[in-house]
Amino acid sequence: MIRTLLGVQARMLKHTMETNKTGTNVSHAIIGFVVILFLLFALNIVTSLPTAYDTELVELLFSYVFMMVLGLILLMGVPQVFKHLYASRDLTFLFTLPIKVSHIFWVKYIQSFLNIPAALFIVTFLPGLAYGLHAGVHGFFYPALLVVTLAIPALGVAAAYFINMGLVHIIPAKRANELMTVMSAVSGVLVYGMFQLPNLLTEPGPGSETALPTGLLPEMPAWLPMSWGASALTSAMAGDVSFLLPTVGLAVAAAGLSFAASALVEKGFRSGWIQLNEGKNKKKKAGEKGRRFKVGSPVAEIGWKEWRYMKRDIREWLIFMPFVFLFIFMGFGYTAGSSSVAAFRELDPVLSWTAVQAAALFIYAFFNGSLSASFVAREAGSTWMLHVLPLTGVQIACGKLWMSWLIPFLPVSVLQMTAGILLGWPVSFFLLGLVLSALISPALSALGIWTGAIGGKYNPSNPQNRLQFAPSLLMLVLSYVYVLLTLIPVLLVVVPAESAGLFEKVAGGGIIGGSASAAASLLQLKLTNSALVTAGSILVFLFLTIGTCVAFLYLAGRRIEQGIQVSMPDSKE
Amino acid sequence: MAEPAVMLDGISKQYGSFLAADNISITVPKGELFGFLGPNGAGKTTTIKMMTGLLEPTDGTIEIGGVDMWKHPLQAKKKIAYVPDHPTLYEKLTGWEYVRFIASVFGIPARQAEEKAVRLFDLFSLGSRADELIEGYSHGMKQKMALTGALLHDPDVIFLDEPTVGLDPKSAKTLKDLLRQLCDDGTTVFVSTHILEIAQEMCDRIGIIRDGKIAALGTMEELRGESSASLEDIFLELTGDEEQQELIRELAGGRSDAP
Ligand SMILES: Nc1ncnc2c1ncn2[C@@H]1O[C@H](COP(=O)(O)OP(=O)(O)O)[C@@H](O)[C@H]1O
Numbered sequence: 001m002i003r004t005l006l007g008v009q010a011r012m013l014k015h016t017m018e019t020n021k022t023g024t025n026v027s028h029a030i031i032g033f034v035v036i037l038f039l040l041f042a043l044n045i046v047t048s049l050p051t052a053y054d055t056e057l058v059e060l061l062f063s064y065v066f067m068m069v070l071g072l073i074l075l076m077g078v079p080q081v082f083k084h085l086y087a088s089r090d091l092t093f094l095f096t097l098p099i100k101v102s103h104i105f106w107v108k109y110i111q112s113f114l115n116i117p118a119a120l121f122i123v124t125f126l127p128g129l130a131y132g133l134h135a136g137v138h139g140f141f142y143p144a145l146l147v148v149t150l151a152i153p154a155l156g157v158a159a160a161y162f163i164n165m166g167l168v169h170i171i172p173a174k175r176a177n178e179l180m181t182v183m184s185a186v187s188g189v190l191v192y193g194m195f196q197l198p199n200l201l202t203e204p205g206p207g208s209e210t211a212l213p214t215g216l217l218p219e220m221p222a223w224l225p226m227s228w229g230a231s232a233l234t235s236a237m238a239g240d241v242s243f244l245l246p247t248v249g250l251a252v253a254a255a256g257l258s259f260a261a262s263a264l265v266e267k268g269f270r271s272g273w274i275q276l277n278e279g280k281n282k283k284k285k286a287g288e289k290g291r292r293f294k295v296g297s298p299v300a301e302i303g304w305k306e307w308r309y310m311k312r313d314i315r316e317w318l319i320f321m322p323f324v325f326l327f328i329f330m331g332f333g334y335t336a337g338s339s340s341v342a343a344f345r346e347l348d349p350v351l352s353w354t355a356v357q358a359a360a361l362f363i364y365a366f367f368n369g370s371l372s373a374s375f376v377a378r379e380a381g382s383t384w385m386l387h388v389l390p391l392t393g394v395q396i397a398c399g400k401l402w403m404s405w406l407i408p409f410l411p412v413s414v415l416q417m418t419a420g421i422l423l424g425w426p427v428s429f430f431l432l433g434l435v436l437s438a439l440i441s442p443a444l445s446a447l448g449i450w451t452g453a454i455g456g457k458y459n460p461s462n463p464q465n466r467l468q469f470a471p472s473l474l475m476l477v478l479s480y481v482y483v484l485l486t487l488i489p490v491l492l493v494v495v496p497a498e499s500a501g502l503f504e505k506v507a508g509g510g511i512i513g514g515s516a517s518a519a520a521s522l523l524q525l526k527l528t529n530s531a532l533v534t535a536g537s538i539l540v541f542l543f544l545t546i547g548t549c550v551a552f553l554y555l556a557g558r559r560i561e562q563g564i565q566v567s568m569p570d571s572k573e
Numbered sequence: 574m575a576e577p578a579v580m581l582d583g584i585s586k587q588y589g590s591f592l593a594a595d596n597i598s599i600t601v602p603k604g605e606l607f608g609f610l611g612p613n614g615a616g617k618t619t620t621i622k623m624m625t626g627l628l629e630p631t632d633g634t635i636e637i638g639g640v641d642m643w644k645h646p647l648q649a650k651k652k653i654a655y656v657p658d659h660p661t662l663y664e665k666l667t668g669w670e671y672v673r674f675i676a677s678v679f680g681i682p683a684r685q686a687e688e689k690a691v692r693l694f695d696l697f698s699l700g701s702r703a704d705e706l707i708e709g710y711s712h713g714m715k716q717k718m719a720l721t722g723a724l725l726h727d728p729d730v731i732f733l734d735e736p737t738v739g740l741d742p743k744s745a746k747t748l749k750d751l752l753r754q755l756c757d758d759g760t761t762v763f764v765s766t767h768i769l770e771i772a773q774e775m776c777d778r779i780g781i782i783r784d785g786k787i788a789a790l791g792t793m794e795e796l797r798g799e800s801s802a803s804l805e806d807i808f809l810e811l812t813g814d815e816e817q818q819e820l821i822r823e824l825a826g827g828r829s830d831a832p
């Protein structure tokens with residue numbers, strides 16, 4: 001039965017690939033290419049390592065590599081497993097067939113493994129192999145390597161299954177739809193905690209940078225599976241028979257956990273799935289009763305519609321995850337090094353202002369596009385409505401723009417203001433910061449709307465991922481290029497003309513030298529004709545920001561009128 | 574004579590090498606209830622999508638009240654409403670919010686939209702659920718909500734794709750009566766169906782489509798009177814013929830023989 005099911009899956013995958021748009025296949029090819037490139041890179045590094053090794057250092061290296069592998073699997077695997085377990089569309093059908101639930105489970109399990117975990121196995125096993133050959137280690141190393149690099153991902157997958165099946169029962173049914181969000185959040189927190197663990201346990205001493213290796217990377221507690229794997233490998237390298245214990249231990253742990261997961265299946269898998277699907281039909285009241293019936297302009301109303309969508313589905317909030325992590329990191333940084341914050345306070349307001357602006361722009365460039373794109377991709381099944389309604393494409397684009405721009409703009413501005421108060425900026429700095437953000441960020445959102453219109457993707461069980469790979473890459477690059485371009489006129493206004501000499505020193509050939517000499521000559525011009533350069537810069541800045549925004553809105557509008565197609569991949573992906 | 578409400582002239586739609594609609598020409602005068610009848614896969618949905626601006630025809634022109642749908646889409650779309658066979662509405666909005674959205678798009682004054690919506694909700698027995706999110710509705714309720722949205726702005730032409738499929742008998746009856754009433758008041762209704770009885774009992778005129786081609790066009794009496802072999806085939810296909818009945822009996826019999 002398992003083989004039949006796997007055969008069906010393989011055939012479906014084949015047909016999916018055949019019928020995919022070329023763009024999707026191209027983006028898969030790009031991903032494959034990146035993996036191969038990474039592999040070559042890793043092989044290159046590994047084979048250029050010195051053949052004489054420091055056992056302690058190698059053990060540490062291994063344990064960190066394994067930690068990263070486990071971290072990646074949990075981070076991406078937990079939501080992925082959730083999809084395979086509970087969100088696949090074929091489950092409804094499979095459950096009506098006379099197939100053992102455990103068989104369905106194993107198929108899903110193999111599918112989960114043949115994803116990121118298998119890729120991680122390849123990118124750890126092959127470089128490990130290369131290193132072994134290169135360093136000429138003992139023959140024990142090779143079987144140990146195979147077992148360990150297989151067992152670690154298997155352990156990760158099994159853990160992901162446990163987490164999923166456990167949480168499905170803890171979470172109340174009516175929240176089950178949002179489970180995916182919780183899954184991602186939990187996996188993020190877990191991984192973050194995992195990486196912090198060694199840090200928290202060991203306090204690096206002063207001047208630790210020279211005290212390799214323990215200073216740079218804290219040692220890992222020996223009871224962690226990563227440490228088992230690492231010690232297995234280092235013992236095997238030396239030809240020490242004691243490698244057997246941790247190797248076998250790891251393999252047993254992986255197998256044991258997997259079977260334990262399969263034993264839980266009947267309870268966790270099927271009943272969890274039922275719970276999940278019942279949860280969906282729970283009525284939800286959105287208390288707007290008694291409020292007066294109002295009618296707005298179409299553009300405003302489209303924006304509000306998007307807002308309600310976001311508000312009512314926790315899954316949509318996932319898009320704020322990077323923010324949350326940013327805060328956690330900042331919080332950690334604050335408590336860990338209050339002395340450095342104090343030092344930051346002493347900073348010249350000009351410097352601190354520049355730093356905060358740079359951070360804000362970085363966030364906008366990173367965040368705005370993907371948020372706006374998700375506002376377009378969200379239409380998915382309901383695109384027909386926008387086409388049938390008498391709305392122009394630009395109206396639709398504007399409706400989505402204002403809300404998707406405002407959502408990041410408000411919190412980031414509040415943060416900016418807070419920073420400004422803490423850092424003691426003069427009032428003019430506050431205003432300037434706001435004006436800059438308000439002018440630069442809308443174009444980023446417009447870019448996102450356009451990207452969503454050309455490459456939207458919608459998978460109801462994975463809502464934070466709403467762009468096809470290639471368009472999202474394009475959007476990210478364009479976002480940063482745009483921000484950098486807008487910064488040129490800003491810097492021309494802000495940087496004093498006297499620093500022209502500074503740039504002249506760097507001036508020369510190449511990109512850096514070339515731009516430095518361009519900067520030098522512009523600043524020279526500013527020295528002689530300050531008003532002209534300032535006015536010109538402001539004009540160029542306005543043209544760039546407003547022009548880009550309008551241009552992308554127009555393009556997006558055109559595209560929407562031609563008919564956007566949001567690709568809706570099967571939840572298998 | 575006044576402009577026809579809907580005018581299709583030589584419409585074709587090609588999917589790759591497959592011709593889903595082949596040179597279709599139909600004219601529907603104002604106030605007519607036109608039935609678009611055909612078996613599954615005949616090309617009904619494809620044609621309706623072209624008429625509502627969702628699918629660009631490979632060939633031919635479409636006019637709604639004299640306005641070309643593909644040259645002046647905005648003006649044409651102001652005149653129409655469309656209820657698809659599987660209406661995916663904005664699931665995260667409540668019924669009322671959905672109505673508000675539609676009213677805003679068409680610029681209907683708040684008072685007027687509210688009154689109209691209340692009447693339609695009553696008619697479809699949706700009133701008690703209108704404050705709930707649409708995602709919690711059943712298929713039939715979603716269809717009725719889509720109908721409410723479609724009727725809100727008093728469209729000149731309404732396109733309905735297999736509207737009775739998800740409805741219970743009472744709602745189906747309500748819908749039929751409503752459509753009849755609308756036509757009598759001057760609205761034009763274009764409704765697709767694969768059910769012969771529905772076309773028969775409520776439509777003024779029927780166009781029969783099969784394999785992307787219009788096989789016959791006229792009132793039911795005209796069609797019945799016409800005795801062409803191909804038309805006969807279609808009726809048989811739509812009703813289920815003798816041979817099929819035989820097959821069904823055999824299958825049923827075969828099952829009881831099995832161990
Ligand atoms: N996107 C598409 N690509 C290829 N063929 C399609 C597509 N959509 C519909 N078809 C084909 O066009 C024909 C007509 O479909 P449709 O208009 O949905 O039929 P109906 O609504 O009458 O049941 C069918 O044979 C169907 O397979």
Ligand SMILES: [Mg+2]
Nearest residue numbers: 617618658734
């Ligand atoms: Mg159809």
